[in-house]
Amino acid sequence: MLILGISCYYHDSAVALVDDSRILFAIHEERLSRRKHDARFPVLAIGSALHASGLRINDIDRIVFYEDPKLKLSRLWDQVIDNWPRSRRIFDADLPRFVQHKLPIASQLRVHMGFNHRVEFSEHHRSHAASAFFTSPFERAVVVTLDGVGEYETASVHLGEGNRLTKLRSIHFPHSLGLFYSVFTQYLGFEVNEGEYKVMGLAPYGRPRYRDKLLGPILKLHEDGAFTLNRRFFDFCRHDRHYDPSLIAHLGVMPRRPDEPVREEHHDLAASVQEALEIAIAGILPPLMREYGTSDFCFAGGVALNCTANARMIRDLGINSHIHPAAGDAGGALGAALQWTMRSREHEAARRYPLDAYLGVDYPEPVIKATLSLNKIPFRECADIAEELATALAAGKVVAILHGRDEWGPRSLGARSILADPRRAEMKDHLNAKIKFREEFRPFAPVVKKEAYGEWFETLGMAESPFMLYTHKALRPDQTAAVTHVDGTSRVQTVSAEQNPYLYRVLDAFERRTGVPVLINTSFNLRGEPIVSSPSDALKTFFASGIDALALAQISPQCAASRARHGDGSLGERQCAQIGIRVVDLYTAFDTDREPDFREHFSDALHPRPRSYPVLAQIVYDNIKGLLA
Numbered sequence: 174m175l176i177l178g179i180s181c182y183y184h185d186s187a188v189a190l191v192d193d194s195r196i197l198f199a200i201h202e203e204r205l206s207r208r209k210h211d212a213r214f215p216v217l218a219i220g221s222a223l224h225a226s227g228l229r230i231n232d233i234d235r236i237v238f239y240e241d242p243k244l245k246l247s248r249l250w251d252q253v254i255d256n257w258p259r260s261r262r263i264f265d266a267d268l269p270r271f272v273q274h275k276l277p278i279a280s281q282l283r284v285h286m287g288f289n290h291r292v293e294f295s296e297h298h299r300s301h302a303a304s305a306f307f308t309s310p311f312e313r314a315v316v317v318t319l320d321g322v323g324e325y326e327t328a329s330v331h332l333g334e335g336n337r338l339t340k341l342r343s344i345h346f347p348h349s350l351g352l353f354y355s356v357f358t359q360y361l362g363f364e365v366n367e368g369e370y371k372v373m374g375l376a377p378y379g380r381p382r383y384r385d386k387l388l389g390p391i392l393k394l395h396e397d398g399a400f401t402l403n404r405r406f407f408d409f410c411r412h413d414r415h416y417d418p419s420l421i422a423h424l425g426v427m428p429r430r431p432d433e434p435v436r437e438e439h440h441d442l443a444a445s446v447q448e449a450l451e452i453a454i455a456g457i458l459p460p461l462m463r464e465y466g467t468s469d470f471c472f473a474g475g476v477a478l479n480c481t482a483n484a485r486m487i488r489d490l491g492i493n494s495h496i497h498p499a500a501g502d503a504g505g506a507l508g509a510a511l512q513w514t515m516r517s518r519e520h521e522a523a524r525r526y527p528l529d530a531y532l533g534v535d536y537p538e539p540v541i542k543a544t545l546s547l548n549k550i551p552f553r554e555c556a557d558i559a560e561e562l563a564t565a566l567a568a569g570k571v572v573a574i575l576h577g578r579d580e581w582g583p584r585s586l587g588a589r590s591i592l593a594d595p596r597r598a599e600m601k602d603h604l605n606a607k608i609k610f611r612e613e614f615r616p617f618a619p620v621v622k623k624e625a626y627g628e629w630f631e632t633l634g635m636a637e638s639p640f641m642l643y644t645h646k647a648l649r650p651d652q653t654a655a656v657t658h659v660d661g662t663s664r665v666q667t668v669s670a671e672q673n674p675y676l677y678r679v680l681d682a683f684e685r686r687t688g689v690p691v692l693i694n695t696s697f698n699l700r701g702e703p704i705v706s707s708p709s710d711a712l713k714t715f716f717a718s719g720i721d722a723l724a725l726a727q728i729s730p731q732c733a734a735s736r737a738r739h740g741d742g743s744l745g746e747r748q749c750a751q752i753g754i755r756v757v758d759l760y761t762a763f764d765t766d767r768e769p770d771f772r773e774h775f776s777d778a779l780h781p782r783p784r785s786y787p788v789l790a791q792i793v794y795d796n797i798k799g800l801l802a
């Protein structure tokens with residue numbers, strides 16, 4: 174059976190394709206559409222999944238949507254009725270949009286994609302739970318999911334046994350740890366669903382001196398691990414802010430405007446919010462450990478991306494933890510597919526889906542060469558590019574790499590990454606100022622050879638940490654200054670020769686030169702943009718930033734010469750002018766025009782693109798087909 178899971182229309186659209194034993198393909202729509210947190214119908218991701226697997230849409234046996242739209246609609250109605258007239262905006266804007274877009278997802282798949290088989294529906298938290306449990310090493314575990322809100326649920330506990338997931342309990346909207354954290358993300362002047370990492374990064378700079386104003390009056394924790402929010406301080410009917418003005422008087426701290434400097438009270442509020450979250454999660458787990466006699470836990474839902482809390486649960490409670498790397502709603506696509514296929518196997522021997530970090534699009538060498546040739550960028554093929562990259566890195570250069578398939582989840586895990594020397598403390602400021610253009614307080618993460626992991630970082634009792642989901646104490650902070658946060662921890666990714674041979678060779682070559690088997694590994698994107706997917710995304714990002722060198726698989730583009738010729742940010746303009754299209758359309762067309770059947774079903778109504786898109790794609794292909802031959 175081939176099952177396609179889809180998540181869309183809320184946060185991050187994604188698709189995942191599975192068969193009876195393997196995850197064949199999974200990708201976030203944003204990587205292909207180039208729109209950060211793209212929540213639209215994942216038409217490009219579906220097209221890529223089909224193309225990568227050599228399938229047509231009706232080769233898929235089932236499509237499973239990650240949540241139940243009817244149940245969600247019911248919750249929206251409840252929200253309107255319970256909060257009328259404050260809920261007028263939901264009634265006027267959200268409900269019609271929901272009814273028009275999300276409710277008819279099955280008919281959209283038939284009309285726009287030509288899908289003739291059955292469309293099934295999962296439940297939001299069951300999808301999260303399945304994404305974690307069925308990819309875990311555990312035969313039996315307690316599965317905890319925590320997010321903003323699904324249909325009604327904001328948190329759930331399942332017992333995973335064999336191929337079965339049994340729901341034990343759940344907490345409903347508006348009582349939500351995810352929303353609690355998001356509201357303070359907004360209060361601190363950061364964007365919701367994007368700035369939560371910034372609050373986590375800011376927290377170690379402060380003292381949790383507002384903790385008692387949060388725990389109790391705002392977030393009430395109960396003995397059995399449940400929690401409630403004091404509704405008085407929140408307003409989830411508004412779009413622009415989700416807190417009530419009474420919260421300002423209660424805290425005695427003004428909300429920070431996005432353009433305002435980050436001051437001590439903001440550090441302290443971030444530290445307090447982080448502390449409150451950690452105490453809340455630490456209250457959930459012990460009753461479950463006692464009741465179900467296990468220390469094996471799986472986690473998913475957006476809150477499971479909080480690396481600091483994840484590490485604290487292991488340190489303080491001694492649990493064994495497995496977290497799905499795409500813990501947010503994108504991962505629900507994979508969970509939806511897995512829960513559906515495992516339901517029919519509940520009485521069979523336990524089976525698990527091995528989780529690879531690299532599940533997206535692989536761009537073959539001809540596409541890389543065509544992209545470079547189209548843009549008149551000379552290149553060399555390197556026998557051993559790892560040695561060249563390591564030499565550049567040891568000399569203090571910043572290097573970007575693109576090879577193999579895109580990573581699954583929100584982190585760059587060494588398939589589309591920017592690498593740099595972690596020994597140089599000043600590298601952090603250099604990366605922030607010249608390349609990433611992001612806040613100076615945000616830490617960078619290290620990647621380390623798996624066998625050296627325990628010598629360089631606290632392991633938390635784990636043999637590996639391949640998905641960058643925990644903070645680990647740095648054991649040699651003087652040699653990893655650029656990736657050691659102010660609290661002495663690092664968000665470590667371990668890499669083995671089997672997991673990512675390309676990156677492993679670079680680490681190995683860097684270690685031979687410097688004695689340090691660690692590199693800075695940060696996402697290959699500019700601030701506010703999705704991580705690059707294609708070679709042309711990589712070139713565009715390279716020319717818009719201060720990255721010193723670029724490697725596209727084994728190919729070394731001679732970008733320095735091109736930069737001198739084209740100037741930064743002007744890549745391809747001349748070529749585009751020659752064929753009469755805009756640069757942005759060139760990228761759009763070249764990157765997405767791969768599947769003729771998929772293009773026939775393309776709908777501007779669902780996924781706004783230039784109306785002339787297929788024509789543009791044809792123009793671009795006509796120009797490069799000689800190179801592809």
Ligand SMILES: [Fe+2]
Nearest residue numbers: 320474475502
């Ligand atoms: Fe969720």
